[in-house]
Amino acid sequence: MIRNSKKMVAVVLLTCMVLSYVFTGCIKTNEVETQSTTGSSNTQTTQVKQGETEKPYEFSIFRSTWTDLNEDTDLIIKELNKKFNIKIKILTAPYETWVEKYNIYVTSGDVPDLSVTTGPGTMNFNAWAKQGIYIDINDLYKKHCPNIQKYISDDIIEAHKINGGLYGIPKPSLSDTTVAIRADWLKNLNLSIPKNLDDLYAVLKVFKENDPDGNKQDDTYGLCSEDTLNTIDFIFGAFGVHCPPNVATNWITDENGKLTSNLLEPGVKDAIKYVTKLYRDKILDQEWMITKSQAYVDKIHTGKVGISKTGFLTMIADTESKIKANDPDCELSIMENVVGPEGKYVRPMQKGFYMVSSISSKSKQPEKILEFLDYLMSDEGDTLIRYGIKGITYTEENGKITVNKEELKKYAMESGHKFKQILQRTALVIPGDDTRIPQLLEMAQVLYEGPFYPAPTLQPQSLKDVTTKQGPDFVKNSVAAIITGNGDVDSEWDIFIKQWRETGGDQLIKEINELYDANK
Numbered sequence: 001m002i003r004n005s006k007k008m009v010a011v012v013l014l015t016c017m018v019l020s021y022v023f024t025g026c027i028k029t030n031e032v033e034t035q036s037t038t039g040s041s042n043t044q045t046t047q048v049k050q051g052e053t054e055k056p057y058e059f060s061i062f063r064s065t066w067t068d069l070n071e072d073t074d075l076i077i078k079e080l081n082k083k084f085n086i087k088i089k090i091l092t093a094p095y096e097t098w099v100e101k102y103n104i105y106v107t108s109g110d111v112p113d114l115s116v117t118t119g120p121g122t123m124n125f126n127a128w129a130k131q132g133i134y135i136d137i138n139d140l141y142k143k144h145c146p147n148i149q150k151y152i153s154d155d156i157i158e159a160h161k162i163n164g165g166l167y168g169i170p171k172p173s174l175s176d177t178t179v180a181i182r183a184d185w186l187k188n189l190n191l192s193i194p195k196n197l198d199d200l201y202a203v204l205k206v207f208k209e210n211d212p213d214g215n216k217q218d219d220t221y222g223l224c225s226e227d228t229l230n231t232i233d234f235i236f237g238a239f240g241v242h243c244p245p246n247v248a249t250n251w252i253t254d255e256n257g258k259l260t261s262n263l264l265e266p267g268v269k270d271a272i273k274y275v276t277k278l279y280r281d282k283i284l285d286q287e288w289m290i291t292k293s294q295a296y297v298d299k300i301h302t303g304k305v306g307i308s309k310t311g312f313l314t315m316i317a318d319t320e321s322k323i324k325a326n327d328p329d330c331e332l333s334i335m336e337n338v339v340g341p342e343g344k345y346v347r348p349m350q351k352g353f354y355m356v357s358s359i360s361s362k363s364k365q366p367e368k369i370l371e372f373l374d375y376l377m378s379d380e381g382d383t384l385i386r387y388g389i390k391g392i393t394y395t396e397e398n399g400k401i402t403v404n405k406e407e408l409k410k411y412a413m414e415s416g417h418k419f420k421q422i423l424q425r426t427a428l429v430i431p432g433d434d435t436r437i438p439q440l441l442e443m444a445q446v447l448y449e450g451p452f453y454p455a456p457t458l459q460p461q462s463l464k465d466v467t468t469k470q471g472p473d474f475v476k477n478s479v480a481a482i483i484t485g486n487g488d489v490d491s492e493w494d495i496f497i498k499q500w501r502e503t504g505g506d507q508l509i510k511e512i513n514e515l516y517d518a519n520k
């Protein structure tokens with residue numbers, strides 16, 4: 001309630017100068033409208049009268065894949081139009097052609113008032129921003145977006161700036177990945193959840209060799225992975241490094257504040273050595289280097305894997321239930337932060353956002369658009385986008401929302417309204433009544449802290465040339481060759497790094513730092 005009142009005050013302050021009637025008219029029931037009107041003091045009467053003739057502010061929103069969104073009949077758009085005295089016009093294109101179509105809008109000077117695009121570092125966005133196509137919203141954002149600021153890390157906002165200018169609001173997006181372990185296998189073998197890399201080795205070994213599922217067959221692995229090693233990034237975390245080494249262009253900050261490749265982080269080689277030992281001791285799935293994503297998931301679901309990557313949200317609702325279909329005894333637990341030799345653990349880096357909302361410098365009322373955007377992240381707006389309208393698509397009793405699935409389907413809102421693709425809180429919601437849910441949600445809070453990539457929107461100009469020269473899978477293939485070969489990991493790793501540097505790696509590091517410095 002307090003938060004709502006504060007927000008009301010803020011909105012009133014924002015709009016009362018010219019739009020006080022508009023605000024009162026925003027509220028959907030006549031009852032409230034009457035209250036507000038009668039509540040107006042004498043000094044506001046003139047403004048109210050001016051407001052009565054105020055025409056709705058019409059603005060366009062561009063976002064790909066909204067081809068079946070009809071602004072004239074859509075339940076939520078109609079509600080928002082009424083609430084803010086606006087008229088939203090939808091511009092869109094199918095996924096395959098949106099970049100082309102959006103380019104035409106921009107180059108013809110007909111830039112949508114609000115553009116939801118892949119943002120800085122993609123298309124010609126950075127050049128367009130420098131040309132003044134979009135408004136620098138640095139100050140407006142601070143002033144008009146209190147709700148958004150609650151849910152987006154300042155790190156992500158900073159990483160989006162182009163020469164200090166903020167040309168869009170990124171939609172927060174967190175990967176909810178975690179590591180799950182077969183708690184039923186641990187029980188069968190009288191073991192506990194591993195806490196460090198030595199425990200982990202011991203548990204993985206018996207998960208392979210001691211028939212943890214008790215079916216008297218040698219048919220399990222403690223650990224499987226995709227060919228990218230992304231699925232066992234927690235091992236790299238235990239060595240204090242941020243990423244699995246499948247892409248060298250995940251730029252991170254070194255101890256001097258310069259950007260460098262994740263491949264060069266101290267600790268990567270030791271992590272590779274550990275993984276190599278698992279492979280050579282036949283504890284890691286011997287097929288990992290040829291396993292693609294679906295095959296990896298299949299191995300987990302058929303109950304052949306002891307420790308696997310999953311999500312906080314999907315562990316109970318999806319992964320566990322799918323394994324149970326094959327092995328009814330399955331019970332998964334979160335395996336938290338296995339620590340390395342120095343007792344440390346770092347979480348994998350996240351990009352932290354997906355899609356960016358930018359306002360055209362030709363838009364007549366940018367504040368109004370920001371008010372709309374901020375509303376999407378407010379309590380009320382969040383409920384509207386997730387569940388629709390009370391009494392139509394859901395009912396509420398004692399604060400508990402019950403959705404009407406039939407009605408949601410009628411309005412194509414089974415998984416919320418499409419405007420969730422503009423901005424939505426990254427609230428973690430695990431459906432169901434499982435008693436483990438509160439604890440999982442608490443554990444998942446850690447995802448909000450990052451770490452986030454420092455320069456997700458910058459790309460060295462030579463990247464394409466270097467990729468062509470090295471081959472697109474040069475890093476991934478080299479890493480796989482070292483782990484699955486018979487050579488000395490130490491010297492082979494050094495040779496690989498030298499080769500990566502000399503065939504363009506050093507050039508990329510130089511360029512990314514120039515971009516990073518120029519962008520400060």
Ligand SMILES: [Ca+2]
Nearest residue numbers: 211215217219
């Ligand atoms: Ca077995």
